[in-house]
Amino acid sequence: MHAKTPTTPGTGKAASQERGASSAVVRTSLRLLGAGPVVILLALIVLLSFLSPYFLTGRNLSNILSQTAVIALVAMGQHIVILTRGIDLSVGSNLALASVVGALVFKSTDSTFLVVVAMIASGGLVGAINGLVYVYGRLPHPFIITLATLSIAKGTALELSDGRAIQGMPDFVRAIGGGSIYGIPGSLFVVAGVALLFAVMAKTMVWGRWIYAVGGKPEAAVQMGIPVKRVLISAYVISGLCAGLGAILLAGRTDAGSPLFGNLLELDTIAAVIIGGASFLGGRGHIGHALVGAIMIGVIRNALNLLNVDIFFQLIVIGVVIVMAVEADVLRNHLEGRMRVLQAAGQA
Amino acid sequence: MSKSFAVSPSTSTVLDVRNATKRFGPVLALDNVSIQAHRGQVLALLGDNGAGKSTLIKCISGVHQIDSGMIQIDGVPTVIRSPGSAREAGIETVYQDLALFDNLTPAQNFYAGREISFPSWLPLGMRFMRRREMEAVTNGVLERLKVTLPGAGATVALMSGGQRQAVAVARASVFARKLVILDEPTAALGLRESRKVLDLIAQLRDEGNAVILITHNMEHVTELASLAVVLRQGRKVGELVPTKANQHDLISMIVGG
Numbered sequence: 001m002h003a004k005t006p007t008t009p010g011t012g013k014a015a016s017q018e019r020g021a022s023s024a025v026v027r028t029s030l031r032l033l034g035a036g037p038v039v040i041l042l043a044l045i046v047l048l049s050f051l052s053p054y055f056l057t058g059r060n061l062s063n064i065l066s067q068t069a070v071i072a073l074v075a076m077g078q079h080i081v082i083l084t085r086g087i088d089l090s091v092g093s094n095l096a097l098a099s100v101v102g103a104l105v106f107k108s109t110d111s112t113f114l115v116v117v118a119m120i121a122s123g124g125l126v127g128a129i130n131g132l133v134y135v136y137g138r139l140p141h142p143f144i145i146t147l148a149t150l151s152i153a154k155g156t157a158l159e160l161s162d163g164r165a166i167q168g169m170p171d172f173v174r175a176i177g178g179g180s181i182y183g184i185p186g187s188l189f190v191v192a193g194v195a196l197l198f199a200v201m202a203k204t205m206v207w208g209r210w211i212y213a214v215g216g217k218p219e220a221a222v223q224m225g226i227p228v229k230r231v232l233i234s235a236y237v238i239s240g241l242c243a244g245l246g247a248i249l250l251a252g253r254t255d256a257g258s259p260l261f262g263n264l265l266e267l268d269t270i271a272a273v274i275i276g277g278a279s280f281l282g283g284r285g286h287i288g289h290a291l292v293g294a295i296m297i298g299v300i301r302n303a304l305n306l307l308n309v310d311i312f313f314q315l316i317v318i319g320v321v322i323v324m325a326v327e328a329d330v331l332r333n334h335l336e337g338r339m340r341v342l343q344a345a346g347q348a
Numbered sequence: 349m350s351k352s353f354a355v356s357p358s359t360s361t362v363l364d365v366r367n368a369t370k371r372f373g374p375v376l377a378l379d380n381v382s383i384q385a386h387r388g389q390v391l392a393l394l395g396d397n398g399a400g401k402s403t404l405i406k407c408i409s410g411v412h413q414i415d416s417g418m419i420q421i422d423g424v425p426t427v428i429r430s431p432g433s434a435r436e437a438g439i440e441t442v443y444q445d446l447a448l449f450d451n452l453t454p455a456q457n458f459y460a461g462r463e464i465s466f467p468s469w470l471p472l473g474m475r476f477m478r479r480r481e482m483e484a485v486t487n488g489v490l491e492r493l494k495v496t497l498p499g500a501g502a503t504v505a506l507m508s509g510g511q512r513q514a515v516a517v518a519r520a521s522v523f524a525r526k527l528v529i530l531d532e533p534t535a536a537l538g539l540r541e542s543r544k545v546l547d548l549i550a551q552l553r554d555e556g557n558a559v560i561l562i563t564h565n566m567e568h569v570t571e572l573a574s575l576a577v578v579l580r581q582g583r584k585v586g587e588l589v590p591t592k593a594n595q596h597d598l599i600s601m602i603v604g605g
Contacts, residue, residue, distance in 0.1 A: 212452060
């Protein structure tokens with residue numbers, strides 16, 4: 001540790017105690033960083049309940065949650081893609097297309113079941129195209145293909161709908177998107193269910209482990225015999241399915257399908273994942289990060305509305321929060337490096 | 349060739365590579381190379397950069413396939429088509445870049461791609477993991493090999509170079525049933541960390557594995573290896589039992605002086 005410290009056993013002990021102490025500091029800092037987003041969210045809620053008497057009312061909270069539900073749902077899919085070092089820019093257009101497809105199916109069949117299936121399948125199909133072209137087209141990065149499908153899905157949605165919103169959704173879909181049970185928005189049940197499913201899959205299924213492995217080190221995943229291509233495709237399909245589910249929530253809430261839905265949703269969902277504390281470098285984060293990030297975005301928007309801050313300023317605040325989150329990620333990497341050095345010094 | 353030809357277990361030949369030849373376009377990377385690795389012994393594979401060491405071990409670990417020649421494992425001619433089939437044959441390789449996942453714990457790293465899971469009728473990816481079992485085995489192995497780590501559940505990202513190397517070697521030791529190949533395992537390590545890894549290699553050997561060690565460090569060769577094979581320009585140019593006295597001979601074989 002010190003240049004003058006000779007490597008004799010006696011002084012080695014003192015040095016190792018000191019190392020123990022600083023390694024504890026690094027560990028604690030890492031833990032604090034990990035808890036950061038949740039702590040900030042809680043602090044924000046406490047602060048806002050003082051600033052605005054309306055903030056902590058049941059009606060406002062339920063309002064925040066139903067407004068955040070779509071972001072949260074799609075962010076969970078985005079999160080899985082980001083875990084694999086990827087990005088899905090197509091989620092917003094994908095959602096718009098799915099809502100239009102659903103509205104058209106409802107017009108021609110009147111079948112609730114078919115509408116729901118069509119929206120989810122439409123989302124999954126766009127996701128599958130993303131994954132298949134990315135993997136088998138041997139693209140260097142998913143940015144390009146999902147940018148392309150962003151455009152293609154949007155164009156298709158505009159073509160199919162003639163550029164206009166199509167009114168009318170089945171009762172069931174409206175109930176999920178806009179209704180509530182005992183004051184709890186129906187969309188919240190969908191979000192909670194999907195979150196629970198993803199959490200269980202990530203933690204207990206081999207597939208979940210592989211998502212983290214592929215994001216952690218793709219080359220090693222190949223060497224260890226993990227079917228990397230299939231794992232990557234699955235991530236984009238899941239992101240697409242989430243966009244399809246998001247379409248159900250949004251179409252249900254507005255009783256329509258529209259090619260203009262999901263505008264900038266890709267940015268909101270990426271921001272939610274990063275603000276929530278998952279790493280943009282892949283392989284780190286859990287589903288809670290996507291949820292916390294989405295709620296944080298919802299809370300910030302709601303608060304600035306309540307405090308009468310103009311809407312342009314909201315964009316600036318969210319941008320600043322993104323920078324802070326990314327810096328926290330950088331700081332974590334730095335601390336881990338520091339930990340490695342301490343570990344090397346401690347090797348007897 | 350049947351198993352009955354094998355000699356007594358203590359010196360039985362685990363790996364027998366005969367007249368291996370490998371071409372990459374116009375480049376003859378391996379030219380008629382034959383080596384043998386024996387149970388409970390360390391074979392040092394020496395040579396300058398580009399001598400063909402890496403090509404040879406990649407042919408054994410399934411990354412490349414030899415164009416002609418034969419590989420026998422326990423006396424049985426075997427075609428090693430992929431890294432997966434090498435592992436199935438009981439061959440584990442510790443690559444130079446270690447192939448560790450920084451974001452995973454040692455137990456998760458050990459079993460990546462071959463998780464203990466159920467039910468077995470589902471494809472592996474769809475199964476559920478037996479996490480406790482994997483952790484128990486991993487902790488047992490790390491304990492047996494006396495590897496000290498930052499703490500249970502810490503990810504590899506928090507570990508020093510030596511600790512990572514130890515995790516990679518320990519992983520190989522769990523799954524190797526016959527042969528462990530180590531590609532410059534001490535290249536990036538300090539003295540103390542190297543010592544630890546050398547002890548691990550000795551332990552792998554003493555547990556009955558055949559070990560192939562690629563290294564540039566002659567001290568390590570004389571300490572561990574019962575035989576050193578030298579490659580130059582894709583050809584085997586010599587082999588001898590390394591001692592302190594003949595280190596110079598080894599070095600001149602390597603550089604071709």
